[in-house]
Amino acid sequence: MKVYNTLTRKKEEFKPIKPKTVSIYVCGPTIYDYGHIGHGRSAVNFDIIRRYFMYKNFKINFVFNYTDIDDKIIERANRENTTTKKLTEKFEKIYDQDYEKLNVLPPTHKPKPTEEMTSIINLIKEIEKKGFSYMLDDGLYFDTSAFKNYGKLSHQIIKELQAGVRIKADEKKKNFQDFVLWKLSKSGEPSWPSPWGTGRPGWHIECSAMSSKYLGQPFDIHGGGQDLIFPHHENEIAQSESVNKKKFANYWLHNGFVEVNKEKMSKSLGNFKTMREIFEQYDPMVVRYMILSAHYKAPIDFSKDNLEQAKNSLNRIQEFVLNAKESKKEIDKELLESTKEDFIEYMDNDFDTPKALAVIFNFIRESNKQGNGKNAYDLIIDLDKILGLNLDKLKKDKIPEKVKEMVKQREKARNDKDWIKADKLRDAIKELGFIIEDSEKGQKIKKI
Numbered sequence: 001m002k003v004y005n006t007l008t009r010k011k012e013e014f015k016p017i018k019p020k021t022v023s024i025y026v027c028g029p030t031i032y033d034y035g036h037i038g039h040g041r042s043a044v045n046f047d048i049i050r051r052y053f054m055y056k057n058f059k060i061n062f063v064f065n066y067t068d069i070d071d072k073i074i075e076r077a078n079r080e081n082t083t084t085k086k087l088t089e090k091f092e093k094i095y096d097q098d099y100e101k102l103n104v105l106p107p108t109h110k111p112k113p114t115e116e117m118t119s120i121i122n123l124i125k126e127i128e129k130k131g132f133s134y135m136l137d138d139g140l141y142f143d144t145s146a147f148k149n150y151g152k153l154s155h156q157i158i159k160e161l162q163a164g165v166r167i168k169a170d171e172k173k174k175n176f177q178d179f180v181l182w183k184l185s186k187s188g189e190p191s192w193p194s195p196w197g198t199g200r201p202g203w204h205i206e207c208s209a210m211s212s213k214y215l216g217q218p219f220d221i222h223g224g225g226q227d228l229i230f231p232h233h234e235n236e237i238a239q240s241e242s243v244n245k246k247k248f249a250n251y252w253l254h255n256g257f258v259e260v261n262k263e264k265m266s267k268s269l270g271n272f273k274t275m276r277e278i279f280e281q282y283d284p285m286v287v288r289y290m291i292l293s294a295h296y297k298a299p300i301d302f303s304k305d306n307l308e309q310a311k312n313s314l315n316r317i318q319e320f321v322l323n324a325k326e327s328k329k330e331i332d333k334e335l336l337e338s339t340k341e342d343f344i345e346y347m348d349n350d351f352d353t354p355k356a357l358a359v360i361f362n363f364i365r366e367s368n369k370q371g372n373g374k375n376a377y378d379l380i381i382d383l384d385k386i387l388g389l390n391l392d393k394l395k396k397d398k399i400p401e402k403v404k405e406m407v408k409q410r411e412k413a414r415n416d417k418d419w420i421k422a423d424k425l426r427d428a429i430k431e432l433g434f435i436i437e438d439s440e441k442g443q444k445i446k447k448i
Contacts, residue, residue, distance in 0.1 A: 001056075001348045003221075004297060006229060006252040007153055011350055014251065016220050021059045023219035024050065025211040025249070027228055028110075030067040031091040032076045034274040035098050037287070037302050038225065038258045038265060044288055045255040045296040046223050047104040051386050052347055063214045064107035065207060066092055068114050069200055074189055084190050088112075098275040101284040103388045109214045113206040117192050120201045120209040124181050124194075126243045133181055136172050140182040140196045142204075145175050147238045153252060154230035179235055181205050204235035211249075212240065222249035226256055226297075256299045265302065273302065282307055285389055289314045292353040292387060313361075314389065317380070319446075320364045321391050324377035331373035339363040343383055353387075397447040403434050407445060410436065 001014045016022050026046045029039050043064075050062050067073075068088040077084045092112075113120065124140065127133050132146045144150045180202040185191035191198040201209075211219065217240060224233065233252065240248040257264060260271035278287055290310035294300040339359060346355040360383070367376045384391040410425040426436055430448070437444040 002350055003251055003253060004350050006254050009155065012251070016058070017218065017250070020057060021061070022053045022221065023061045023063075023215040024221045024223065025063045025065075025207070025215055025219060026222075027207060027224035027232070028064045028066050029095060030070055030072060031088045031095060032070075032073040033091065034276055035095050036258075036265065036272060036274050037278060039095070040098065040102055040275050040287065041258050041291050041300065042223075042225050042255050043099050043104045044102055044291045046253075047102075047388060048292065048296070048353060048386065049221075049223070049253070049351055050105060051388055052351060055386050060108065061215060062105075062107045063109045063111065063211060065210055066095070066110060066112050067203065067206065068092070068112040069190060070203060085114075094276075098279075101279060102275075102288050103285070103390055105388075111210040111214065113201055113210070114190075116206070116210050116213065117201070119213045120205055121182075121192075121194050123209045123212065123239070123243065124196075124201070124205060127181060127239060130242055132238075132242045134174065135196065137184075139180045139184045139199060139202075141173060141178045142181050142235070142239060142242075143174055144177050144179075144238060147242050149241070150177070150238050151234065153234050153237055156230060156234075177231065179204055179231065181239075204232055205239055207232070208236045208239040208248075211236075217244050218247040219249055221251045221253055223253045223255070226254045229254055253296075255296045256294070259299050259301050261303050262301060278307075282311065286311045286314055289389060293357060295354055296351060313357075315446075316364070317360065317389070318391065318394055320367070320372075321377060321380055322394055322396055324367070324372050324374065324380070325394075327372045327374050327377070329371055329373040330375050331367050331370045333375075335363065335366055335370070336375060336379050339379065340383070347386065356383075356386075399434065399445055400432070403429055403432055403445065406432075407436065407443060411443060 002011045003014050004010070005012050024046070026042070028043075029035060046064075050060055053060055066088075069084060073084050073088060077087045080087065124133070127142065128140070132143055133140050134143055135141075182194055182196045182199050182205075183202060184197050184199040189200070191200055211217075211222070222233065222236075229252075237248045259265060260269075260273070263269060263271060265271055265273070275287075286307060287310075290302075290306055291300065293306075293310060293313070300306075339362075342359045343356050346352040346359065349355075360380070363376070363379070367373065381392050406425050406429050410422050410429070413419075413422040413425060429436060429445075433448050435446050435448055437446060
């Protein structure tokens, strides 16, 4: 199995620290607002990676954190006249529900900074003890100039970074890229006691502490969106490796951006879509399929056209599965074996889901030529353990007697060459939520 490692900028053979065991840490959302499709994409991409390891009989320790304390959370809680705890508990439930709809498996551990304060403070103490921090009026900072490998993940040269940034006149930091480890609290803000004063942790230290607690150091895979490479993941490495002098994580995997009609999705552009809004219009499995149709590293264009295309493609797979399930035949075993081999080959090559899906469609075409078969159903259901499209839960739509009668009337009208009546009946059937597909074998009724 090969994976693209952001740290080395190349595909590498995946070698777990412990045989047949994989430890994965993925940065989750800050839970102060509804989740958008970018959150959904990252969760689905790493769910597929996790499922594939499970399919290959690896034992998985999967950690997915929720950030439940930061400036945005405090601002929104104040605006809504509520507590940060009540606000984050509300949105934690909403995120859990959205991920469940997308058929994302629950993590092994779901830590939150407010519940991990002892681990966070202990790690900061170690950083301070090793001489990688300094105190300012507003908190304790990490001194990036003391960590010689700073920039190794994002491949940024610090002198070049400094040349492109204006330092404010009142900036007291030693280096512009230095970041806060412990932020001293203002009056009325949530805070915790610490050796540096009452306050709260910086964003980056939370993930260093939580990954170390649940996975140790080093662990196998650290994941997240490409927007987290710098500074978040770069800073995690600096914190963790300054203390332990060991590699933080062996493989760094980053999923691509979500674009909306070829523009980067953002609130400022007004093209921001929450998962909730999308699920009102499309089945979550259509959204999941659309995410799988792009390679996890590539940008994905979130548009109505792509959603409709995903819907049609998924419908085709679902229809095949339902027909194959009822088949009494068996198809050629060589086709089954070659399909599975090709599917695994693409997944072994940095989790190439678009090519793996192309293998599925080629199999459907070839299987249909052979008249379909129950063993074809078994293969698709087996591979869906990786795809997670809930194909094993499909049931044929119950067609109302009224619709069946109208279909018979339309068939008679077509035989009588009464095209006007046939078209009217087709439209009336559509109004009831069904469409008719005409073929040489006759009429086929499908739910819209």
